[in-house]
Amino acid sequence: MPDGRIAVAGLTKQYKTVRAVDGLSFEVEPGRVTGFLGPNGAGKTTTLRMLLNLVRPTAGTATIGGLRYADLPDPVRTVGAVLEASAAHKGRSARNHLRVICRAAGLPDRRADEALDMVGLSTAANRKFKGYSLGMKQRLGIAAAMIGDPRVLILDEPANGLDPEGIRWMRQLLQALAAEGRTVLVSSHLLSEMEILADDVIILAAGRLITQGPVDTVLGSMGGAGRTRVRTPDPAALTAALGEGAKVTTDVDGDLWVTGPDAVAVGEAAHRAGVVLHQLTTERPDLEEVFLELTKGKADIR
Amino acid sequence: MTAPTTSRRSPLGLVSAEVLKIRTTNVWWLFGISMVAVTLLALGLNMLITHYQLSPPLDQMSEESRMQMEAEAAAARSTAGLIKITANLMTSGQYLGLLFALILGALVVTNEYFHQTATATFLTTPHRTAVIVAKFVAAGLFGALFWLVATVINLVVTPIYLSSEGVAVHLTDWPVIQSVLLSLLAFVMWTIFGLGLGTLIRSQIGTIIVGIVVYLVSDILLNILAPLLHNWIEKDWVLGLPVIAPATASTIMITPGRAFEHAPPQWAGLLVMIGYVVILGGLGILLTRRRDIS
Numbered sequence: 001m002p003d004g005r006i007a008v009a010g011l012t013k014q015y016k017t018v019r020a021v022d023g024l025s026f027e028v029e030p031g032r033v034t035g036f037l038g039p040n041g042a043g044k045t046t047t048l049r050m051l052l053n054l055v056r057p058t059a060g061t062a063t064i065g066g067l068r069y070a071d072l073p074d075p076v077r078t079v080g081a082v083l084e085a086s087a088a089h090k091g092r093s094a095r096n097h098l099r100v101i102c103r104a105a106g107l108p109d110r111r112a113d114e115a116l117d118m119v120g121l122s123t124a125a126n127r128k129f130k131g132y133s134l135g136m137k138q139r140l141g142i143a144a145a146m147i148g149d150p151r152v153l154i155l156d157e158p159a160n161g162l163d164p165e166g167i168r169w170m171r172q173l174l175q176a177l178a179a180e181g182r183t184v185l186v187s188s189h190l191l192s193e194m195e196i197l198a199d200d201v202i203i204l205a206a207g208r209l210i211t212q213g214p215v216d217t218v219l220g221s222m223g224g225a226g227r228t229r230v231r232t233p234d235p236a237a238l239t240a241a242l243g244e245g246a247k248v249t250t251d252v253d254g255d256l257w258v259t260g261p262d263a264v265a266v267g268e269a270a271h272r273a274g275v276v277l278h279q280l281t282t283e284r285p286d287l288e289e290v291f292l293e294l295t296k297g298k299a300d301i302r
Numbered sequence: 303m304t305a306p307t308t309s310r311r312s313p314l315g316l317v318s319a320e321v322l323k324i325r326t327t328n329v330w331w332l333f334g335i336s337m338v339a340v341t342l343l344a345l346g347l348n349m350l351i352t353h354y355q356l357s358p359p360l361d362q363m364s365e366e367s368r369m370q371m372e373a374e375a376a377a378a379r380s381t382a383g384l385i386k387i388t389a390n391l392m393t394s395g396q397y398l399g400l401l402f403a404l405i406l407g408a409l410v411v412t413n414e415y416f417h418q419t420a421t422a423t424f425l426t427t428p429h430r431t432a433v434i435v436a437k438f439v440a441a442g443l444f445g446a447l448f449w450l451v452a453t454v455i456n457l458v459v460t461p462i463y464l465s466s467e468g469v470a471v472h473l474t475d476w477p478v479i480q481s482v483l484l485s486l487l488a489f490v491m492w493t494i495f496g497l498g499l500g501t502l503i504r505s506q507i508g509t510i511i512v513g514i515v516v517y518l519v520s521d522i523l524l525n526i527l528a529p530l531l532h533n534w535i536e537k538d539w540v541l542g543l544p545v546i547a548p549a550t551a552s553t554i555m556i557t558p559g560r561a562f563e564h565a566p567p568q569w570a571g572l573l574v575m576i577g578y579v580v581i582l583g584g585l586g587i588l589l590t591r592r593r594d595i596s
Binding site: 045 | 311312316319328419422424428
């Protein structure tokens, strides 16, 4: 049984005029949720589809547990995927849609019902797919992905169409699955959601890797030290107390933004100068800022 | 979540999945019912024509045409004539039935693109050749089912009708059995034809239109063109040229003896059909293997 490590090396996809993916390399570790981020057209979906043997790479390799998807002895029990275009025949019920997968994968029919139960679709099991809401379709996609109890999950924009409750359900599910030691690779453009959900991120733009690593490391890499936000009734005294080493700006609310000394140093300087502080906070850039900074100028429509 | 029992992935499971796909949509039983209607209609028409062949209305006819009609009736009542009539009655409904088989085959593959289920299908089974072969088998089974519907109806009605005409019933003569069995082969072949066409075109409506045009129009067109061409090249084989139209080829393949004057022999029709099935089926596998699914 292969382990769940995903390895992509030198992966390239050249369409007629567009190089959708360009020499992309990264690894995805088991036991963690990895966010796969990039602007529209960055090549996220193409990469995931190459990983799953749906799109043929021009060059490079993409393996799961050391094997190409097509070479996996039992793909349904190894990898579960929810892709954007996953759909069912409009006239077919959810249960029958999943039973078709069971038959082809050699799983017992009861797995269809168990998977529907898991995503909370049991009561709609016999309803035809055309009557499903976007959120229900997304849940059915997850049921299909989980049908073989796979150790690797690959999801392309799974939050699309989910309501806030559904998004939370998805987050808890994916984090629980990663905690069980499974590999979870999830693409999304909901950066605030990814900041809560992901342990690692892979950021790409224009088909190329921009950065990869744990979320905290990627966030910390931006702009060196974080900034400190201070609210005080006596800004002039505090600025004088901080001295030459600090860069201080004032925002519209009258708060000071200090770059250079951290919150501890600012607090101590205020204490020594006898300046009253009403608020003292370390502000680190969020994923959205980092993402926009990193992909600036690389997200042109190609 | 409970771990599933060990999976037993097998070619048979793949066929079972494809059969389930067909069974869980409306198409197959709609075609099944249409098959009953078409068979009854064709059988009625064939019985009417046969009745006039066997017993032409001879009064109010000139002496000359009466003698000709009597000779034709006598030929129809000969053993060879009755065998041909029986084979024709026993394969009633297949002209449109084969078109249903073609469309069913086309739907089996174009549905995957129309409903965007190709992704799920090839995720479940990345071995695309195996998927297409399973589709051939599953669609072929339903083609055979259509044949069975028509054959059961024909088998009940034909002997009753022939007895009522007071002629010998040649149901068990080899040419008749052969004809019925070749008709089964034709149903299977036309589903594969439709499937191959579907992988080539992918658009559902496009495939069905092209399929109908190929089935109906190429047949008619070549039967008009061949005699015209015969004026230029005065060889008998030119008149047999319509065999390259697939619908004509399958008619020639099924009909005992010659399907029409100067028609090539049955094996020529069979060869042409095998050619189409191999080319379209092979193209279907090849294209599906190479194609990006997005």
